[in-house]
Amino acid sequence: MITETVETVETDAGTARITWHRARRPAFVLAVSHGAGGGVEARDLRALAAVLPGHGVSVALVEQPWRVAGKKVATAPKTLDVGWRGIWPAVTASGAPVISGGRSAGARVACRTAAELGAHAVLALGFPLHPPGKPEKSRAGELLGAGAPTLVVQGGNDPFGRPQEFPEGPYELVEVPYGDHGFAVPKRAPVTQEEALETVTAAVVRWIASLG
Numbered sequence: 001m002i003t004e005t006v007e008t009v010e011t012d013a014g015t016a017r018i019t020w021h022r023a024r025r026p027a028f029v030l031a032v033s034h035g036a037g038g039g040v041e042a043r044d045l046r047a048l049a050a051v052l053p054g055h056g057v058s059v060a061l062v063e064q065p066w067r068v069a070g071k072k073v074a075t076a077p078k079t080l081d082v083g084w085r086g087i088w089p090a091v092t093a094s095g096a097p098v099i100s101g102g103r104s105a106g107a108r109v110a111c112r113t114a115a116e117l118g119a120h121a122v123l124a125l126g127f128p129l130h131p132p133g134k135p136e137k138s139r140a141g142e143l144l145g146a147g148a149p150t151l152v153v154q155g156g157n158d159p160f161g162r163p164q165e166f167p168e169g170p171y172e173l174v175e176v177p178y179g180d181h182g183f184a185v186p187k188r189a190p191v192t193q194e195e196a197l198e199t200v201t202a203a204v205v206r207w208i209a210s211l212g
Contacts, residue, residue: 011086014065033102115147129161155179
């Protein structure tokens with residue numbers, strides 16, 4: 001039985017919102033946030049929220065204060081970090097180990113704050129390795145500095161960084177073939193959208209099981 005509840009949390013960056021998809025006996029909590037141009041309705045976040053509770057992982061979909069306030073553009077990275085720090089007591093309250101996660105800009109936040117917050121591990125969905133067309137502006141340092149077991153799930157055609165562009169490092173990378181930055185696949189691709197999302201969820205289930 002999966003229960004969904006909504007919790008608001010006051011942070012120094014404003015009011016954040018957490019939508020909980022709870023497992024009956026959670027071994028882990030996955031706290032995961034959205035990117036700079038979207039919310040927790042992203043296809044990969046919704047897929048994880050539907051699948052993981054059945055594997056003993058409670059999922060906390062975190063909406064940053066700028067999103068809750070109805071703004072269309074994300075605030076500066078430092079402010080995103082402030083919001084993430086502010087929700088941390090709520091996601092750790094159960095006592096279960098917390099995996100810090102996010103997609104795109106949210107993945108950068110998770111990487112930057114993981115060591116400071118004591119995250120058990122980091123899940124980076126669509127990590128924006130660089131701005132599109134500007135590989136010289138690498139953000140690899142954030143990923144490499146996470147300081148916790150890390151899984152990167154990356155679309156094979158992500159303009160923010162294709163899998164082959166990533167440097168070697170202490171993390172695991174799983175490719176979603178034909179996927180773009182949001183793991184959407186073209187209609188002409190030899191895989192369906194459902195299969196692409198199954199690649200995401202299966203990789204995350206397997207990786208979390210390996211964390212012990």
